[in-house]
Amino acid sequence: MSQAATAGRLPAAARERPPAGTVGPWAWLRANLFGSWWSTALTLLLGYVIVRVTFSLLEWGVVNAIWSVPYRNGIADTSVCQNAKGVGACWAVLADKYRLILFGRYPYDQQWRPAIVVLLFIGLYIVSGMRRFWRKELVLIWAATLTLVGILMWGGVFGLTLVTEDYWGGLPITLILATFGAAFSFPLAILVALGRRSTKMPAVKLLCVLYVELIRGVPLISVLFMASVMFPLFMPAGVNIDKLLRAQIAIILFAGAYLAEVVRGGLQALPKGQAEAADALGLSYWQKTGLIILPQALKLVIPPLVNTFIGFFKDTSLVLIIGLFDLLTMGKVALSDPPWQSFSTEVYIGLAAVYIAFCFAMSRYSRSLERDLNRARGR
Amino acid sequence: MNQAMPSAASKRDASIPDAPAILLDRVNKWYGAMHVLRDVSLTVGQQERVVVCGPSGSGKSTMIRCINRLESHQEGRIVVDGTELTDDLRSLDTIRREVGMVFQSFNLFPHLTILENCTLAPIWVRKMPKAEAEELAMSYLTRVKIPEQAKKYPGQLSGGQQQRVAIARALAGSPRLLLADEPTGNLDHATGLAVIDLLFALRQRSGTTLLLITHDRDLAARCDRQVHMSDGRLVTPSDAEAAACSP
Numbered sequence: 187m188s189q190a191a192t193a194g195r196l197p198a199a200a201r202e203r204p205p206a207g208t209v210g211p212w213a214w215l216r217a218n219l220f221g222s223w224w225s226t227a228l229t230l231l232l233g234y235v236i237v238r239v240t241f242s243l244l245e246w247g248v249v250n251a252i253w254s255v256p257y258r259n260g261i262a263d264t265s266v267c268q269n270a271k272g273v274g275a276c277w278a279v280l281a282d283k284y285r286l287i288l289f290g291r292y293p294y295d296q297q298w299r300p301a302i303v304v305l306l307f308i309g310l311y312i313v314s315g316m317r318r319f320w321r322k323e324l325v326l327i328w329a330a331t332l333t334l335v336g337i338l339m340w341g342g343v344f345g346l347t348l349v350t351e352d353y354w355g356g357l358p359i360t361l362i363l364a365t366f367g368a369a370f371s372f373p374l375a376i377l378v379a380l381g382r383r384s385t386k387m388p389a390v391k392l393l394c395v396l397y398v399e400l401i402r403g404v405p406l407i408s409v410l411f412m413a414s415v416m417f418p419l420f421m422p423a424g425v426n427i428d429k430l431l432r433a434q435i436a437i438i439l440f441a442g443a444y445l446a447e448v449v450r451g452g453l454q455a456l457p458k459g460q461a462e463a464a465d466a467l468g469l470s471y472w473q474k475t476g477l478i479i480l481p482q483a484l485k486l487v488i489p490p491l492v493n494t495f496i497g498f499f500k501d502t503s504l505v506l507i508i509g510l511f512d513l514l515t516m517g518k519v520a521l522s523d524p525p526w527q528s529f530s531t532e533v534y535i536g537l538a539a540v541y542i543a544f545c546f547a548m549s550r551y552s553r554s555l556e557r558d559l560n561r562a563r564g565r
Numbered sequence: 566m567n568q569a570m571p572s573a574a575s576k577r578d579a580s581i582p583d584a585p586a587i588l589l590d591r592v593n594k595w596y597g598a599m600h601v602l603r604d605v606s607l608t609v610g611q612q613e614r615v616v617v618c619g620p621s622g623s624g625k626s627t628m629i630r631c632i633n634r635l636e637s638h639q640e641g642r643i644v645v646d647g648t649e650l651t652d653d654l655r656s657l658d659t660i661r662r663e664v665g666m667v668f669q670s671f672n673l674f675p676h677l678t679i680l681e682n683c684t685l686a687p688i689w690v691r692k693m694p695k696a697e698a699e700e701l702a703m704s705y706l707t708r709v710k711i712p713e714q715a716k717k718y719p720g721q722l723s724g725g726q727q728q729r730v731a732i733a734r735a736l737a738g739s740p741r742l743l744l745a746d747e748p749t750g751n752l753d754h755a756t757g758l759a760v761i762d763l764l765f766a767l768r769q770r771s772g773t774t775l776l777l778i779t780h781d782r783d784l785a786a787r788c789d790r791q792v793h794m795s796d797g798r799l800v801t802p803s804d805a806e807a808a809a810c811s812p
Contacts, residue, residue: 462635463672467738468661468690477685481676 250274290355
């Protein structure tokens with residue numbers, strides 16, 4: 187519209203471009219990297235450092251790297267790697283140990299089961315991330331997937347051999363703790379946040395405040411210890427709740443307290459007029475909360491929510507202190523094998539890559555979700 | 566839509582026709598130690614248009630917000646259409662269902678489309694099927710002259726358009742009583758007048774009782790009756806106070 191209007195009166199081509207030298211790659215370089223002698227010097231210095239580091243990393247990680255080692259009598263001969271130490275990476279350790287790290291002590295010939303479980307989880311995350319699946323059926327998808335996960339991991343039905351939790355380990359443990367943790371702590375957090383803001387139920391409010399402050403006041407490690415050592419003491423004799431479940435409950439309670447505060451922040455940030463307008467329309471408390479308050483409040487706190495989720499995804503690695511074999515712990519176990527003992531750098535880089543892949547995906551997703559929601563609402 | 570309106574009207578006639586739309590009987594309210602409503606007694610008849618005038622802080626907003634319990638009063642009786650407002654949740658539900666409200670700051674729901682804003686009450690409060698609710702909402706959006714914006718979000722509309730949506734939203738709940746708290750306060754004069762013309766035309770059609778707060782003299786002059794508030798009391802207007810109804 188404005189183009190049509192200006193085209194009639196002005197030599198459009200001449201006026202619509204900014205002055206030469208203020209756009210394009212050269213202008214960008216001048217503005218951002220070579221603006222003054224100071225920034226020119228900094229650019230050159232940092233450029234030098236970046237190039238040097240990149241080259242030595244490539245040299246170590248790719249050019250001089252050793253990708254496989256010979257085996258004698260089924261035992262890896264790591265002398266090649268030992269000789270290359272400090273010069274080239276020994277990725278052979280990952281080639282040799284990746285199944286142990288990913289799937290733990292799960293029976294070797296059955297490891298396709300945890301592999302499928304990992305894929306199921308990733309599929310579940312992708313489906314849950316798509317806004318067109320945000321409806322009631324998603325709950326069914328979650329229930330079905332988690333049931334399938336249970337069947338695959340435990341077995342004992344449909345001709346699958348039974349594998350107890352003692353043999354689970356690696357990535358499935360991490361994903362189980364993180365996924366169930368998120369699935370249960372998030373609704374818990376919403377209820378606690380609502381309870382904490384309740385004006386009509388002081389007892390509920392007090393309970394919510396106590397829960398948040400008590401759980402937030404202690405380290406996760408001590409909550410895990412409590413769950414693994416103290417919890418059985420409260421149980422009647424003979425009742426033995428599985429260690430994994432206990433850790434899971436501890437993580438849910440802990441994450442719930444943190445998420446509750448994040449959600450409360452969102453509730454607080456919402457203008458009071460929104461709740462009043464909903465009240466004035468005659469919506470009930472739960473209608474108001476579900477249709478008006480939460481959709482807006484949760485959108486406001488997407489960045490800190492994802493922040494907390496990412497934190498807890500990594501914090502699942504703390505379960506090693508109560509003897510569960512999650513991904514990180516399995517990395518340590520793999521390193522206890524004598525021939526590979528001195529290649530911890532490579533193993534930890536491999537583990538970091540897995541954690542980064544999941545966390546980076548979460549952070550990108552949160553950005554795109556925010557953008558999407560903003561665009562959809564015309565702002 | 567056209568079938569819905571007369572049936573609603575006939576139901577109205579069948580219910581307590583003689584009860585006043587609003588009855589306030591010596592209502593008192595405190596914010597902490599501050600006495601904001603002092604023995605306020607007011608009767609508004611069915612289908613009456615009443616404007617509340619008074620300086621800022623005189624308790625006008627608090628009074629009308631007590632009528633649909635956005636604020637609670639501490640002493641006295643509030644009876645809306647024969648239903649007394651008590652702590653009983655059922656009476657609150659009944660009253661909120663019968664009372665619509667238009668705010669100074671519009672308070673549209675920014676995450677819902679214009680149409681969704683207007684179908685909320687019909688679908689969730691009146692339990693109307695979605696298609697019927699949309700038809701009803703569209704008919705109101707047509708009457709406030711913005712049916713073409715139905716799929717947009719509130720953030721994409723101008724202030725005057727947003728307030729018209731707010732009016733459509735309030736009326737789509739088929740209220741018997743409409744409260745309006747300075748509906749033109751955030752709009753320029755011309756836009757405000759256009760919005761008010763619509764409000765009055767729509768009210769005329771559905772026979773809704775109207776209780777309105779405004780500082781706009783033109784608007785106040787078009788109501789059946791003016792009441793004046795000062796320091797939390799309803800007062801007999803002296804000429805000076807009558808002038809307070811205009812800016």
